[in-house]
Amino acid sequence: MTHSATQTPVSRRSKRWTSRRVVAAIAAVGLASTAVLAGCSSGSDGASGTDDPAASDDGGNDSENLNEGDGGDGGPSCADNPDNPLCGSSDTNMQGKSIEFGYSRIGGWPPSSAPEAMWPAFQEYAKGKYGYDVSDLAFAEAPFGELFQKIAPTLASGSNEFNLMIVDSQWLGALSEPGWIVKADDVFALNPELDIEPYSSLVTNTYQVYPDGSGQRWGFPQMPDTQGVFLRKDWLEDPANQAAFKEATGKDLPTTYEEYENIMMDDFIEIVDFFNDPAAGVYGTAMMYSKEYDFFSCAYYPFAYSTGGEIWNPETNDVYGILNSEVNAAAMEKFVGLSEYQPETFATQGIGDMIDLFTQGRAFSAFQWLAVGAFMHNPEAPEGGVASPDQYLAIPLPKFEAPDGEANIIGAMGGQPWVINSFNDDDQMRVAVDFLKWWYLPETQDVFILENGGLPWSKEGAANPAYADIPYLKPFLYMLGEGRSQDFWHLPEYSEMLAVQQEAFNGYATGTVSSAAEALDYSAAKQQEILFNAGRTTVPPPDGTAERTLQ
Amino acid sequence: MSSSSAPASVASRMEDVIPAPVPPRAKSKKTWWSWGLLVPVLVFFILMNVVPTIWMLGLSFYNYTLTSAGDPRFIGMDNYNQLASAGPLWLSLGRTFIFMVLAVAIQTVLGAVVGYLFWKSNKVPGRRLALTLLFTPMILTPLSSGLFWRLMLDPVFGVINYFGELIGLDKIDFTTDATLAFPAVLVVDSWMWIPFMALMTLAALGSVPKAELEAAQVDNLSFWQRLIHVIIPAGKFIIILGILLRTIDVFKTMDLVYLMTNGGPGDRTELIAVALYRLAFKSFNLGYSSALAVLLLFIAIALTSIYLFVLNLRSRREAENA
Numbered sequence: 001m002t003h004s005a006t007q008t009p010v011s012r013r014s015k016r017w018t019s020r021r022v023v024a025a026i027a028a029v030g031l032a033s034t035a036v037l038a039g040c041s042s043g044s045d046g047a048s049g050t051d052d053p054a055a056s057d058d059g060g061n062d063s064e065n066l067n068e069g070d071g072g073d074g075g076p077s078c079a080d081n082p083d084n085p086l087c088g089s090s091d092t093n094m095q096g097k098s099i100e101f102g103y104s105r106i107g108g109w110p111p112s113s114a115p116e117a118m119w120p121a122f123q124e125y126a127k128g129k130y131g132y133d134v135s136d137l138a139f140a141e142a143p144f145g146e147l148f149q150k151i152a153p154t155l156a157s158g159s160n161e162f163n164l165m166i167v168d169s170q171w172l173g174a175l176s177e178p179g180w181i182v183k184a185d186d187v188f189a190l191n192p193e194l195d196i197e198p199y200s201s202l203v204t205n206t207y208q209v210y211p212d213g214s215g216q217r218w219g220f221p222q223m224p225d226t227q228g229v230f231l232r233k234d235w236l237e238d239p240a241n242q243a244a245f246k247e248a249t250g251k252d253l254p255t256t257y258e259e260y261e262n263i264m265m266d267d268f269i270e271i272v273d274f275f276n277d278p279a280a281g282v283y284g285t286a287m288m289y290s291k292e293y294d295f296f297s298c299a300y301y302p303f304a305y306s307t308g309g310e311i312w313n314p315e316t317n318d319v320y321g322i323l324n325s326e327v328n329a330a331a332m333e334k335f336v337g338l339s340e341y342q343p344e345t346f347a348t349q350g351i352g353d354m355i356d357l358f359t360q361g362r363a364f365s366a367f368q369w370l371a372v373g374a375f376m377h378n379p380e381a382p383e384g385g386v387a388s389p390d391q392y393l394a395i396p397l398p399k400f401e402a403p404d405g406e407a408n409i410i411g412a413m414g415g416q417p418w419v420i421n422s423f424n425d426d427d428q429m430r431v432a433v434d435f436l437k438w439w440y441l442p443e444t445q446d447v448f449i450l451e452n453g454g455l456p457w458s459k460e461g462a463a464n465p466a467y468a469d470i471p472y473l474k475p476f477l478y479m480l481g482e483g484r485s486q487d488f489w490h491l492p493e494y495s496e497m498l499a500v501q502q503e504a505f506n507g508y509a510t511g512t513v514s515s516a517a518e519a520l521d522y523s524a525a526k527q528q529e530i531l532f533n534a535g536r537t538t539v540p541p542p543d544g545t546a547e548r549t550l551q
Numbered sequence: 552m553s554s555s556s557a558p559a560s561v562a563s564r565m566e567d568v569i570p571a572p573v574p575p576r577a578k579s580k581k582t583w584w585s586w587g588l589l590v591p592v593l594v595f596f597i598l599m600n601v602v603p604t605i606w607m608l609g610l611s612f613y614n615y616t617l618t619s620a621g622d623p624r625f626i627g628m629d630n631y632n633q634l635a636s637a638g639p640l641w642l643s644l645g646r647t648f649i650f651m652v653l654a655v656a657i658q659t660v661l662g663a664v665v666g667y668l669f670w671k672s673n674k675v676p677g678r679r680l681a682l683t684l685l686f687t688p689m690i691l692t693p694l695s696s697g698l699f700w701r702l703m704l705d706p707v708f709g710v711i712n713y714f715g716e717l718i719g720l721d722k723i724d725f726t727t728d729a730t731l732a733f734p735a736v737l738v739v740d741s742w743m744w745i746p747f748m749a750l751m752t753l754a755a756l757g758s759v760p761k762a763e764l765e766a767a768q769v770d771n772l773s774f775w776q777r778l779i780h781v782i783i784p785a786g787k788f789i790i791i792l793g794i795l796l797r798t799i800d801v802f803k804t805m806d807l808v809y810l811m812t813n814g815g816p817g818d819r820t821e822l823i824a825v826a827l828y829r830l831a832f833k834s835f836n837l838g839y840s841s842a843l844a845v846l847l848l849f850i851a852i853a854l855t856s857i858y859l860f861v862l863n864l865r866s867r868r869e870a871e872n873a
Contacts, residue, residue: 345724348726495833513817534619
C-alpha cells in the first residue's frame with residue numbers, strides 16, 4: 001500500500017497546500033535570481049569588456065599598472081616605468097621570487113606541446129637573467145573543438161589558471177571582446193623587440209588583428225600554418241609508374257616540386273586518378289570532410305576562394321547572398337566529387353586520418369596542413385608506407401582557373417597565436433612577457449623549428465638558411481605569400497556559425513542534404529540570422545530562416 | 552483494568568507487547584539525530600540541484616552569450632519565443648522522441664525475453680557468471696562504449712565489416728550512412744540497456760507469489776494464460792518502473808551519440824541533448840540554451856508524472872475500493 005492510499009482528505013488538502021507553498025517559494029527564488037542577474041547586468045565587473053573593442057584602450061585589462069606605461073599613447077616607456085608588468089621583468093623587481101605558471105594548448109597538436117618540452121630552457125633563462133624561479137609549466141589541453149570550452153568558462157570567472165594561451169585564430173574576437181586577453185599592441189609599444197616583421201600580411205591578419213581590418217593586434221604568432229599536398233615521391237619516381245602514366249595519358253608524370261608548384265587541379269586529378277586503386281586498398285588522395293570543428297570548411301574553402309567565391313562580407317558582416325553563390329556551389333560539388341578517389345570513410349576524415357592514410361601507404365596524396373609535415377612520415381610505417389621524409393614531396397595546393405581565366409590558388413590559413421590572460425597578477429604578467437621575449441629569440445626559434453616541428457613566420461625566420469632543409473618549408477612559404485591564403489571570421493559568434501555550416505556541408509557530403517546549393521543556402525541564412533541577432537549586421541535573414549531545417 | 556491491578560505475569564506480557572512511552576528528552580534526541588542525518592543531504596540537494604535549476608530558470612529570460620562583450624540583458628520571454636520557431640531544434644526533439652520510443656520498446660521486449668530465459672534457467676550451471684557478463688554493457692561508461700562501437704563499425708578496419716566481408720558482404724559505413732547511422736546508434740544503445748530491462752524483468756518475476764504460480768500450474772493454465780493472468784498483474788509495476796527510468800534516461804542520451812556519430816551524418820543523429828550541448832558549450836549562448844534546458848526539464852517532468860500516475864493507479868484503486 002502506498003503512502004497516498006492512507007492519506008485522509010485533510011492530509012491530501014494539506015499536501016496540496018504544501019505543494020503550492022513549495023511552488024510559490026520556487027517562483028519567488030526564481031524571481032530573486034532574475035533580479036540578481038539583472039543586478040549583474042546593470043553593472044560592469046572586471047571581466048566585462050565593451051561592445052566595441054576598438055573603444056577599449058586596455059582591452060579590458062584589470063591590472064591598473066598596465067595602463068601606466070602605455071607607450072603607444074605617449075605614456076612613459078619601460079625605461080621610465082620599469083615596474084609596468086607589460087614591460088616584463090627588470091633587473092630587480094623579480095629577484096628571488098618564485099612564480100607558478102601555466103598555459104593552455106591544443107591537444108594532439110605537437111607544435112602546441114613544444115613550449116612544455118622547451119620550458120626547462122626558459123626556467124634557466126629566467127633564473128639567469130631576472131633572478132626568479134618559475135615552476136614547471138602546468139598545462140591544460142583539449143582538441144581543437146573543445147579547448148575553447150575549457151578556457152572560456154575559466155576566463156569568464158576571472159581566473160588566471162592559464163597565464164598564457166595557445167588559441168585558434170578564430171577565437172580572437174571571442175577572447176578580446178569580453179576583455180579576457182591583453183592587447184598585444186600595448187605590449188609591442190613597450191617592447192618593440194617583440195614587434196617582429198612578419199613574412200606577409202597574412203600573419204598579422206590571421207593571428208593578431210581583431211576586428212578584421214582594424215589594425216588592432218591581440219595575438220602573438222605561435223605556430224603559423226598553410227595548406228598543401230603531400231605526394232608519394234617514391235611512386236612518382238618509379239620508372240614503371242612513369243611509363244604506365246605516359247601510356248595511359250600520353251603525358252610525362254611530373255616528379256619535381258617546380259613542376260607541381262603551378263599544376264592545375266584538373267591535371268593533378270589526372271595523376272590522382274592514375275594512382276587510385278581501391279581494389280588494392282590504395283586511394284588516389286585523402287581530404288578532410290569531417291563534421292568535426294572546421295575540418296570540412298577549411299578543406300573546402302580553397303575550392304571556393306580560388307574560383308572567385310567568397311564566404312562573407314567582413315565590412316558589413318553579411319553572409320546571405322555571398323556564401324550561397326553559384327560559384328561556391330560548383331566548388332563544393334567539385335570538392336565532394338573528389339571523394340571517388342578516397343576511402344569509404346571519407347566523410348569522417350580529419351587531420352589524423354590524413355596522416356594515417358598517407359604514412360601507411362594507403363593514399364598516393366594527402367591534402368594536409370603543412371604544419372604537420374613532421375608527422376607525415378613514420379619510421380615504424382608498414383612496408384609500402386612512408387618511413388622517411390625522402391619518400392614524399394610536399395607541394396602547394398594545385399591551382400584553379402579564376403574568373404579572369406588566370407591560374408589561381410587561395411588556401412585557408414591555419415595556425416595559432418599566443419594570447420596573454422588579462423587576469424594575470426603583475427608577476428605572472430611579467431613572466432608572460434619574459435617568456436615571449438625568450439620565445440622569439442632566434443636561438444629559441446631554432447629549437448622550436450628544427451627540433452619540435454615548428455615553422456617560421458617572420459621575414460627573418462623565413463630567410464634563415466638553417467631551415468632550408470625542411471621538406472615542407474617551400475610550399476608553406478609559397479602559400480604564406482601575399483594573397484595566396486586567407487583566414488575566415490574572427491567574430492565571437494564563430495563557433496555557432498561554424499557548427500551550422502559544418503553540419504550542412506558534411507550533410508551534403510554524406511547525402512543527407514539534397515545539394516551543395518541547399519547546404520550553402522541553409523548555412524548562409526542561419527549565419528545571417530546569428531549575426532543579425534548578435535547585432536553585427538542590420539540586414540535580417542530571409543523570412544522563415546528560424547523554422548528552416550536541413551533538407 | 553489498570554496495569555497496576557493486573558497480575559504480575561500479565562503486566563509483564565503487556566510490557567512486552569506495548570512499547571514503553573519514549574521519554575520526551577529521548578524523543579527530542581532522536582529527532583535531532585534524524586535531522587542531523589537529513590540536513591547534509593538537504594544542503595547538498597539545495598546547493599547542487601535547486602539553486603542551479605532556479606539560476607537556469609532566471610538565465611532563460613536573459614540574452615547572455617558568454618563570449619560577447621555585452622552584459623546579460625533581460626529580454627523576458629524572447630528566448631522562449633525564439634525556441635517556438637526554431638525548426639532544427641524541434642526536428643531534433645522529434646527525432647529524440649522517435650529514438651526514445653524505439654529504444655524503450657526494443658529494450659523492454661528483448662529485456663523481458665532475456666529476463667524470462669534467465670528466470671527459467673535457474674538450475675543451469677554457470678547462470679551466475681552469465682548474469683554477470685550480461686550486465687557488463689550496462690556498467691560501462693557510454694563514452695567507452697561509443698568509442699569501441701565506432702571502431703568496431705568502422706568500414707575500413709572494423710571487426711564487423713571484416714566478418715561481413717568473410718561471408719561475402721560489401722563493406723558498410725554504418726556511422727556515416729544517412730540511412731544506417733540512426734539505427735546503428737539505436738542498436739548500440741539497446742545493447743547497453745537490454746540487460747537493465749532484463750534485470751527489471753527478473754525482479755518482476757521474482758515478485759510473483761509462488762502460491763499463485765503453483766495454483767496456475769494446478770489449474771493447467773497455458774503459458775500465455777499464466778503470463779496474462781498471473782505474471783503481468785504481479786510484476787507490471789516493476790516493469791513500468793524500468794520503462795520509466797529508461798524513458799527518462801534515453802531522453803537525455805548525449806555522450807553515446809556524440810562519440811559515435813557527432814550528431815551526423817549531417818543532422819541525422821542529432822538528438823536534443825546533443826543540440827543543447829552545442830548551444831550551451833560550443834556557442835556559449837547561455838540564455839537561449841537555458842530556455843531550451845527549461846523546456847526539456849518540463850518534458851522530463853511530464854514524462855515522469857505520466858509514469859508515476861500509472862504506477863500509483865493500483866494504490867488509488869485499492870484506496871477507493873476500501
